[in-house]
Amino acid sequence: MKKWSQSNRKEVLRAHVFKYETVDSSSPNGDKSGVFDIVTCLDWVNIVAIDEDDQVIMVKQYRHGLDDITIETAAGAIEIGEDPLHAAKRELEEETGYISNEWESLGSVKVNPAFMTNTCYVFLARQCRPEGKQCFDPLEEIEIEKYSLERIEEMLDSGEIEHSLTYLSLLKYLRLSA
Amino acid sequence: MKKWSQSNRKEVLRAHVFKYETVDSSSPNGDKSGVFDIVTCLDWVNIVAIDEDDQVIMVKQYRHGLDDITIETAAGAIEIGEDPLHAAKRELEEETGYISNEWESLGSVKVNPAFMTNTCYVFLARQCRPEGKQCFDPLEEIEIEKYSLERIEEMLDSGEIEHSLTYLSLLKYLRLSA
Numbered sequence: 001m002k003k004w005s006q007s008n009r010k011e012v013l014r015a016h017v018f019k020y021e022t023v024d025s026s027s028p029n030g031d032k033s034g035v036f037d038i039v040t041c042l043d044w045v046n047i048v049a050i051d052e053d054d055q056v057i058m059v060k061q062y063r064h065g066l067d068d069i070t071i072e073t074a075a076g077a078i079e080i081g082e083d084p085l086h087a088a089k090r091e092l093e094e095e096t097g098y099i100s101n102e103w104e105s106l107g108s109v110k111v112n113p114a115f116m117t118n119t120c121y122v123f124l125a126r127q128c129r130p131e132g133k134q135c136f137d138p139l140e141e142i143e144i145e146k147y148s149l150e151r152i153e154e155m156l157d158s159g160e161i162e163h164s165l166t167y168l169s170l171l172k173y174l175r176l177s178a
Numbered sequence: 179m180k181k182w183s184q185s186n187r188k189e190v191l192r193a194h195v196f197k198y199e200t201v202d203s204s205s206p207n208g209d210k211s212g213v214f215d216i217v218t219c220l221d222w223v224n225i226v227a228i229d230e231d232d233q234v235i236m237v238k239q240y241r242h243g244l245d246d247i248t249i250e251t252a253a254g255a256i257e258i259g260e261d262p263l264h265a266a267k268r269e270l271e272e273e274t275g276y277i278s279n280e281w282e283s284l285g286s287v288k289v290n291p292a293f294m295t296n297t298c299y300v301f302l303a304r305q306c307r308p309e310g311k312q313c314f315d316p317l318e319e320i321e322i323e324k325y326s327l328e329r330i331e332e333m334l335d336s337g338e339i340e341h342s343l344t345y346l347s348l349l350k351y352l353r354l355s356a
Contacts, residue, residue: 001319003246004242006242012191012193013190013198015200015215016200016213020198022193032316032319034317035194036242037196060179062205064184064216064293065215065216065291065293065294067181067295069181070288070291072291108340110248110341110342111342112341113244113250113340114195114241114243115243139210139212141205162288164289164290164343167287168342168346171353178356
């Protein structure tokens with residue numbers, strides 16, 4: 001199987017958290033062609049954070065897309081040029097006040113290859129200690145909640161945890177721990 | 179924790195696969211407010227399809243956002259008013275030519291509550307048989323590949339499978355099977 005060829009990629013608009021472009025794309029033998037959406041966000045990082053009592057540190061916050069309150073792993077955007085692990089350490093400390101000396105990569109995924117370009121990196125932080133400094137973005141309001149791994153599994157099954165990338169990150173950790 | 183209040187929601191544009199709106203949102207005590215992006219897609223469905231020889235049926239296709247070829251579970255958009263299970267059966271048959279009489283829900287997730295509104299439903303189809311009729315969308319080119327569950331696990335670890343929702347769907351299935 002061969003890639004399609006893209007041409008005439010052009011920016012349509014820049015929103016707050018993404019850039020929207022269109023691109024003309026033609027199949028390898030030229031029998032199919034069309035205009036496709038491309039949505040570019042910064043890369044993202046998700047952090048499965050475990051404290052010294054084996055509690056999973058989660059963040060509770062209002063989410064504007066869903067118009068509801070969610071319980072998620074600490075997460076955020078990787079700044080341009082920033083190392084993913086650096087972003088993970090920064091986001092965990094900013095959102096939760098926790099820091100860790102025991103970091104491990106749980107891999108990465110492409111958020112949605114159909115029309116999005118970005119990558120989500122997943123990290124595990126063990127033995128987290130509340131010795132950092134919380135520092136919210138100007139439009140963030142976050143509460144920290146800690147749960148046993150058994151309770152996390154219940155919340156995955158009940159739908160109390162529902163953000164796809166939080167869900168994925170926690171399943172990656174459960175698979176590692178099994 | 180209380181929800182923020184949204185007002186002045188307005189459509190900015192309709193792209194091919196999403197609608198982009200902005201909304202003004204204020205925190206419960208009114209000390210924070212801003213304009214936020216809302217991206218609305220149709221709901222999606224992902225299908226973990228297992229054939230009568232315990233092979234996992236995957237689809238290989240060029241993806242325009244990533245500009246590369248991916249290996250994914252069968253998946254697609256749920257038409258407005260369509261039942262998610264109906265969409266799952268339809269997408270599996272259209273993309274792979276396989277049908278099944280043994281369907282099971284693996285739950286659903288919110289794709290990205292931060293700025294997206296939609297839900298992704300995950301289904302498991304067992305004992306799939308190649309007795310349906312493939313019917314690609316006009317701009318789809320798909321090849322079917324079948325893998326043992328052991329090989330799927332290798333591909334999750336190696337990054338050969340990289341779409342976040344495919345990854346999540348397969349981890350949900352592995353957790354169920356464990």
